[in-house]
Amino acid sequence: MSGREDNGVSRMSPGSCEHNIPADDALAAGAGDMADGAASEAHPEEIHPGAAHTEGPCTGVLCTRCHVPLYQLEGVVRRHGERTVLDVPRLDITAGGITGVVGPNGGGKSTLLRLLALLDAPCRGELHFAGEAVGPLSAARTAELRRSVTLLLQEPYLLRRSVYENVAFGLSMRGVRDTADAVRGALELVALDPDVFLHRRWFELSGGEAQRVALAARLAFSPRVLLMDEPTASLDEDSAARIADAARAVAGRGTTVIVVSHDRDWLEPLADRILKVRRGLVEG
16 A cells, blocks of 8 residues: 555546546546445335336336336447547446456456446447436536446555545535444445454555455445446455455445456356457447
8 A cells, every 4th residue: 555645536548539537537526436436325116017117217227117228328439549449339238236347458448437437428429327318527417427426446545544534535525424334334345344444544454455445435325336447456365255245235235336357257256247348349
């Protein structure tokens, strides 16, 4: 751990396409960080399968009235300069469960993840989230949608504070005053004993513990979507298993989990579906 204070946002280059949220602005935009990692819980609606969907947007959980997936990408192209880094004629991702994403370095996995995090927009094509077309990234409605998605990066950036303060930070930013139960519950999800870890400082954590604290900070919101980019890179076997257990637990509660990983032995038993991204093309 470097002990460097950070907002937990990727330093990934935004690319040359004009539609993006620069990484340094993502905290203010409300996605992929501890302050705005996620918002509302994902609760399936109590509905009758034969009922017509006549009012209101989709819930984000797969709506059995209109059968709209959580994500729909159609004719989506993302370019860096003159180079096409992602070309998706059609991709649907249903709500719930765990989707794995694999492929070689530079194949387009992280580009896809940033699109799903609503941090970047297509240079061409349409992206729908929870039944709504995602508009300009600066639009108020897009920013609101972005608040329901959280992104965990490979490198666990933590604030120079205690574990409790790290996990509670985003809740406090949202005006939640009583954060104790949510913080303890999130730590338990990642198998860190709150009585042991609550008051530890950021520099007292191992790499695996720091990654699990970073994950807990995002799970405290009960996010609609949890995106993870190489969450087990450089972790020991026990920490990797704890990350998998947490992913299964939150998926069981209704959160849609999407995981990029090179570790097929770890990912394949975890994921319900595997997408293969190679040379900007998505299969599966």
